[in-house]
Every structure is written in structure tokens, then in C-alpha cells.
Amino acid sequence: MLSKEREKIIRSLQTKKGRQKSGLCLVEGKKVIAMCGDWLEYEFDRTMTENFDQLVTTETPQEAAAVARIPQWGIDDIKARPVIVVLDGVQDPGNVGAILRLCLGFGASLILVESADVSNPKVIRSSAGAMFQVPWLEVKRNALQQMISDLSRKVYRLEKTAAAQEISSIKKPAIVIAGSEGQGIISEIAGQSVFIKHSADLESLNVGQALAIVLQSLAK
Numbered sequence: 001m002l003s004k005e006r007e008k009i010i011r012s013l014q015t016k017k018g019r020q021k022s023g024l025c026l027v028e029g030k031k032v033i034a035m036c037g038d039w040l041e042y043e044f045d046r047t048m049t050e051n052f053d054q055l056v057t058t059e060t061p062q063e064a065a066a067v068a069r070i071p072q073w074g075i076d077d078i079k080a081r082p083v084i085v086v087l088d089g090v091q092d093p094g095n096v097g098a099i100l101r102l103c104l105g106f107g108a109s110l111i112l113v114e115s116a117d118v119s120n121p122k123v124i125r126s127s128a129g130a131m132f133q134v135p136w137l138e139v140k141r142n143a144l145q146q147m148i149s150d151l152s153r154k155v156y157r158l159e160k161t162a163a164a165q166e167i168s169s170i171k172k173p174a175i176v177i178a179g180s181e182g183q184g185i186i187s188e189i190a191g192q193s194v195f196i197k198h199s200a201d202l203e204s205l206n207v208g209q210a211l212a213i214v215l216q217s218l219a220k
Contacts, residue, residue, distance in 0.1 A: 002049040010055045010067060016117050025070050025119040029062040035129025039068045057121045070119045077135035081109040083218055086177040089186050090115040090207055097126020098208040104130040106215035112138045148189055151175060155191030158210055159184055164193035167214050176214055178207050
């Protein structure tokens with residue numbers, strides 16, 4: 001059975017403040033739990049507490065959940081991948097989760113600037129647990145320029161400008177910066193603008209869709 005103390009901790013993981021204080025996050029569903037690896041602390045299910053439905057966040061709860069440590073990655077982990085994706089101001093948890101899955105599928109790492117909290121249960125579910133497998137770092141905007149310089153690789157900005165080249169011009173190792181569909185890239189980090197050629201009938205691509213095309217093209 002879950003102790004009252006553990007139930008209190010699990011409830012706190014539904015808030016960013018609670019996750020930051022404990023260094024833990026909530027994981028829901030057996031498939032996602034299986035992705036936790038060494039980050040897993042303990043599992044629980046509805047046989048262990050009558051409050052199970054209140055401890056998890058999904059409207060139709062999974063039959064199993066877990067508490068895991070929030071992964072801690074370093075700059076060397078980020079550098080180890082040939083492509084580094086930088087998300088600039090992408091606040092939608094579903095988009096961030098989907099992009100983590102893309103990074104897992106195509107061998108990229110991830111840097112997040114003013115984007116959705118990776119430890120958010122919605123991001124973890126959307127990532128299908130990829131946040132436990134993909135190296136990622138959250139970086140403050142005023143520290144981004146120095147980090148980009150330290151990474152020492154060419155920067156590409158995913159945006160349509162007069163000087164933009166098609167994504168076929170991207171060469172690994174690379175840093176690919178992408179912003180939200182509404183605001184685009186906020187950062188003024190210098191780099192080669194690149195775009196995805198598509199029908200004029202389409203105004204723009206969702207950031208997840210765009211990065212899927214870019215990462216797939218780089219996998220060839």
C-alpha cells in the first residue's frame with residue numbers, strides 16, 4: 001500500500017513547483033514506465049491506494065503509474081548527438097512531447113528555451129517516455145548565446161526569410177533552431193535561415209511537423 005507520505009509527494013508532482021522541489025515526476029501507463037530505465041523510483045497502481053484516480057492526471061486513468069527522477073543530462077550528452085534541436089518559446093506540451101519522440105527516433109538531442117516544462121505529465125505522456133532517453137537541457141534565454149558558442153557547430157534557423165535556403169542545405173553536425181507556429185524564433189542567435197518548400201495554399205507547418213521533415217531529411 002502507498003503511505004500517506006508517498007501520496008502527498010505524488011500529488012505535489014502535478015505542479016511544477018512540486019516537481020522542482022523533489023526532483024521527481026509522475027509517469028503514467030505501463031509503456032511509458034518501461035522507458036524510465038534507471039530513473040524509475042517506484043511504481044503504484046489502484047490496488048495500492050483508493051485515491052489512485054486523484055493521484056494521476058489523465059481523465060481516463062491508466063492502470064499503472066510511477067514516480068521517477070527527472071533526468072539530469074550534461075552538455076557532453078547534448079554534444080554526443082549529430083543534430084541538436086533548439087526549441088525557442090514552444091509552450092504547447094503536446095508539441096514538446098512529440099518533438100522529444102522525434103529526437104529519439106532520429107538520434108537528436110534537445111535544448112529548450114522558455115518552452116513547456118519537460119517534467120510536465122502531459123509532456124511525458126506525449127513523449128511516450130522519450131524524455132527519459134533523449135538528452136535534453138532547459139536553458140535560460142540570456143545563457144543561450146554562450147551555449148551555442150560552446151557547442152561549436154553550424155546553426156540553422158527554421159524560418160522563411162528572403163535569404164532562406166531549402167533544408168537540403170543543412171549539413172551535420174548541426175544546431176537547428178525552431179520556434180512556435182505563432183511567434184516563430186524569438187532569439188536573435190545568428191544562423192543560416194532554412195525553409196521547407198510546400199504549397200502556397202498552406203500558410204505554415206506546425207513546429208512538430210516541420211521538425212519531423214527536417215530530421216527525416218537529415219537521416220538519409
